[in-house]
Amino acid sequence: MHPEIDVDLPVRHVLPAVTAALRRRGAAVLVAPPGTGKTSLAPLAVAEWVTGRVVVAQPRRVAARAAAHRMAALLGERTGERIGYAVRGDRRTGPRTRVEVVTTGLLVQRLQRDPELAGVGAVLLDECHERHLDSDLALAFTVEARAALRPDLRLLAMSATVEADRFAALLGDEEGPAPVVAAESALHPVGVSWAPPARPVPPPNGPRVDPRLLDHVADTVRRAVSERDGDLLVFLPGAGEIAAVAGRLADLRARIDLLPLHGRQPGREQDAALRPGPRRRVVLATAVAESSLTVPGVRVVVDAGLSRVPRLDLARGLGSLATVPVSRAAAAQRAGRAGREAPGWVYRCWAEATHERLPAYPEPEIAGADLTSFALQLACWGSADGAGLALPEPPPDAALRVARTTLTALGALDPAGRVTGRGRAIARIGTHPRLARALLDGLAPLGVDRAAEVVALLAEESIGRDDDLVAGWRRLRAGVDPAATARWRTEVRRLRDAVDRRPAPDRAGTPAGTDPAPGHPPGPATDRPALDGPATDHPTPDGTEPGAPVPDDLAAGLLVGLAYPERLARLRQPGAGSYLMAGGTAADLSSGSPLFDSPWLAVAGADRPPGRGAARIRLAAVVDEATARAAGGPLLRWEREIDWADGDVLARDVERLGAIVLTVRPIARPDPERVVAALLDGLRTEGLGLLDWTPGAEALRRRLAFCRRALGEPWPDVADEALLADATRWLGPELATARRRADLRRVDVTAALRRLLPWPEAGRLDELAPERLPVPSGSRVRLDYTDPTAPVLPVKLQETFGWTATPRIADGRVTVLLHLLSPAGRPVAVTADLASFWRTGYGQVRAELRGRYPRHPWPEDPTTAPPTRQVRPRRS
Known part of the structure; x- marks a missing residue:
């Protein structure tokens, strides 16, 4: 020692x-x-x-x-x-x-x-x-x-x-x-006071903390001040909550010093919180005070029980901070702050039963954070996925894939996942790769000063009171908040220095004087170099000539768009503050925003709270379409779309910025094959009801379904799914000449269905599944094939006199189900065994109906009586 x-x-x-x-x-x-x-x-x-x-x-x-x-x-x-x-x-x-x-x-x-x-x-x-x-x-x-x-x-x-x-x-x-x-603990004993709110408070929603919990924390601080001696250390999840609780404790300032302690303070303010003072102190701190720091004089800890952790919505690419319950290990460390110099107390703003349900340890950042910077560092080191490195645990595959896709789009990785010269230049800037890319590509149109100012602004977790990025920029320039301005200017200087120290690119695309990552050869000649100028075209806003000064609004928007091109957003619903971002995510502005209903935005910060379909815009800058096109250049594309949309074939050339439609031009003569594909998609989407199913077509379909059921192959399956799957076979000629929905209504469905009939069985369709059956009276009665298992013949009872056996079809395999009707056409009996009906059922029907229909014959023996369609004439 x-x-x-x-x-x-x-x-x-x-x-x-x-x-x-x-x-x-x-x-x-x-x-x-x-x-x-x-x-x-x-x-x-x-x-x-x-x-x-x-x-x-x-x-x-x-x-x-x-x-x-x-x-x-x-x-x-x-x-x-x-x-x-x-x-x-x-x-x-x-x-x-x-x-x-x-x-x-x-x-x-x-x-x-x-x-x-x-x-x-x-x-x-x-x-x-x-x-x-x-x-x-x-x-x-x-x-x-x-x-x-x-x-x-x-x-x-x-x-x-x-x-x-x-x-x-x-x-x-x-x-x-x-x-x-x-080493054994040096802690003095620390008593625990469980201090949950009197009424339950909803858990945090995203980063937000319920104001009622902050009220309770402030009340608990007052209680601790009155009950215990010594300085207090209060743990809160973030700087916003520190300011909110400090405001609630303003009544204590006359006798107690209220001191914030968090990572975004200037060094002198942090030092002040770590030095004893002449008066009693309440230090309001984030997790920075959990370990490695000694706050002298602290005898009491008040713990709000919350931590703030990074989260990434992989599907939407939206990074945010989430407020989560503290772990038991972190809670123990926080409590230990009260026992470093003497016995102390901790007031925990939750119940003892809740404590037992807390996670044992904090979730490692690698489990839920944006891994873009992490992946770039791995690539620069020469291990694209971290394999073989002494990582405490491997990065999640999905998050790493998203990060590498982002880096490839930035030009930082080549298609094989190796770092490029541009990637090394981005890594050397020492900020998030998206922001480093924006800084490098923004140098030519904006100059190093303004580019560094905006990127330093975007690097801050919180920069202002509203969602207007440019307003926050102007406040920092004006020095409205001296501490924030000092921190911002320090980062601006650092970024300027990082840009000035960039090595010149060599001919292979790797900055001169640098070595390739361990385990990889120098980058190929196709690597994008560390830029001395932009990698994209630049806007000429408001009709100004190229090279003219870019206004602050568009300068900020350009940098945001270069960093987050998928968050360029266009207004989609005027009056509602509703936007569509280029990445395909819907996003909303609050109604009180100064940016409300701006036609275009570059969104710097957005999150999607649980339970909400659309993201919430937290920070943005107004841009025009020219700036959006320049910043989002890699997302611009022309596509020929021939699709089924809005109930019809839509044939158009579309210019898109990601998911945002910019320009639409109708196609006069679309590709017939793609039109057929669109029509088929329409049939699959909306069903066969797009065709005109006449009674004859419906009847033929039912007869075919009956043959399939009774005889099997090779009779076709005419269920919806089968017809849709085989549509090009039976609808092929009609689809080849159709161009829109209305053409489908003109298709002769009966003729089209007959294309499905097998040969030579097709010639026996009328024999196997006749449309009509002759009955003893001489009538030809239509069969009803609605139920393919039992075709129905509805016939008046008097027309069947003399029939001794029930008719059969499909080569005698299927017995017809007879619906025997009264003279008025109402069913009086249903039978598939006519002989049995004549023996056992007819007598009761005769007794019930002969008086009601005296002009119709009701013989005692229907099997020998002549069938008739006529009624007896009235007597004169």
Whole structure:
């Protein structure tokens, strides 16, 4: 241990075992709960003996800066001397720096530039259990770099959870898993007060938190202030909720300092929240305070029980943040903040029974987040799908496929999944690949300043009070919110520097001075280079000449469209704020939006809350059609459409921007084969009712169905499904000359059906399934084939006198079902056995009807009586 440090924290007693494990095996896992001193003491202990700089990687910028400040304070120095840090937009290191604390994202970038990590003797991955995407990549890349290039590099994974075996296996070698060293907790006892709302509050819907829960959190803070001593640390899911609860606690400001703590604050504001003050404090924090940070003076924790995590709607390509219940492991870490310096209390804003149903651990970010940046980093490293890397778990296949499709569309990957020169240029920008692409392609039409300003704006999680992107841009320029403006300007400078540092592209498409990804040769000559100019055409809005200044509205919209071309949207329902995005998703604007009913929008942020069919537009810029065409160039296409639509054949040439129809031109002479296909689709969609089924056609179809039922093959199946499947055979000539729905109504269906008749059986149709049957009276009565299992012959009873056997058809296989009718045509008997009816049923019918119909014959023996269609004449 460093002789200048005189602190007694639990991890100090296991540091000799840690250094021994690193000396012997080169890699180890240190498991130490929050408050044990691992973040501040372990790097100093390793730096005492290792050769080269010690790099400590933290998942969050605020934690990286705080850790560096803490170690420097232990040495009695300012940061930038022996202890330094580097986070996005802020770096303090010097020639004497031995320990450098960086974010995991920055470490990944360094590994991509220099996999050997020249000059680095050890890498310490802190809070690796939090499973951020950059944390997983930093672990995987460092393990592979150590195995392939730097066997002397020492690697220590530090975790606050008991999942040590997983990381030990990932860091292991041929000797087995890496050694695990555990430190006991330094926590003082923490009492638990269960404080659920008096009335149930609906769970979060997307990112939104019910205001009633925020009311309850504020009330719980007041209760804790009155019941307990010491400073309070309040956990909330995001900066918006922090501001909302702070507003509800305004009555406490006269005697208590209310301090926010979240990742989007300027460094000085974060530092203020981490320093003791003269008055009692209530620190309102996001999950950044769960681990790696010590907020001095805290004796009480109030936990709202919520976390904010990234989510990606794979089907629609909409990324968003979701608010979810905290895990039990995270809740324990939060509670531990109250016991770092003395006994404390935690007030949990949920019931004890609810606690038992919480997930054990947080969901790793890889399970639900947008993997576009992750996939690009894998491709740059030379492992397109992460196979063979020491990832704690593999990326989900579906999400990785979507990410690689996006990167291919951006030109960052070639069709084989290898990174291109353009992809490397995008990766070096250090922001989401979509935004990096927009920055590079926006340089020529907008200039580096405005392009960087808009991209920095889009990189923010929240930039304003409404959904108008340009209004937010103007507020930042005006400095309305000094803290937000300072953070934005820092990112603008970083992006400008990243663009200025781009190597010039070489003739093979790979920037000069760069090496291909490990395991891959240099990119082919077809790779798109890192751009000095745009990769798309650029708009000339409002009729201005090319090269004229682009107005702010269109500049912002162009950048948004370049980043998210599938979110270019056109108004589809005026007065309702309803849009269709180029990706095919419907999206709505709130009625109070200043953008309401704009003809075109470039949508920067949208989500689809559960239960809603359309997405909700959260951030957008107004564009015109020319800008939409320029930004969405790869989505523009002309298509010849000959389809069945809106109940008829639609033949047109259509220009589309993704799913948005731009131009329609009717086709005078459409391709006959495609017209036939459209007509067939119409028949399948709307059914055979599109044809004119005359009584004769219906009768023929029923007779054919009867033959199929009675005789089987080769008689055709004339059910709807079979006729539709075989439509080109029996409707072929008519379809060949038809052009629209009306032509189908003119088809002679009877003649068409006869094409299905088998030969030579067709000649016997009238014999096997006659339309009419002769009866004893001489009449020819029509058979009803509605039921193909039992054809019906409806006939007046007097016309059947003399028939002793029921008639049969289909070569005698099927007995006709007789419906015997009264003289008035009403059924009086139904029989398939006429002889039996004459013996047993006729007498009762005769007795009932002879008085009602005296002019008709009712003989005692109908089998010998003459049949008749006539009635007896009236007597004069």
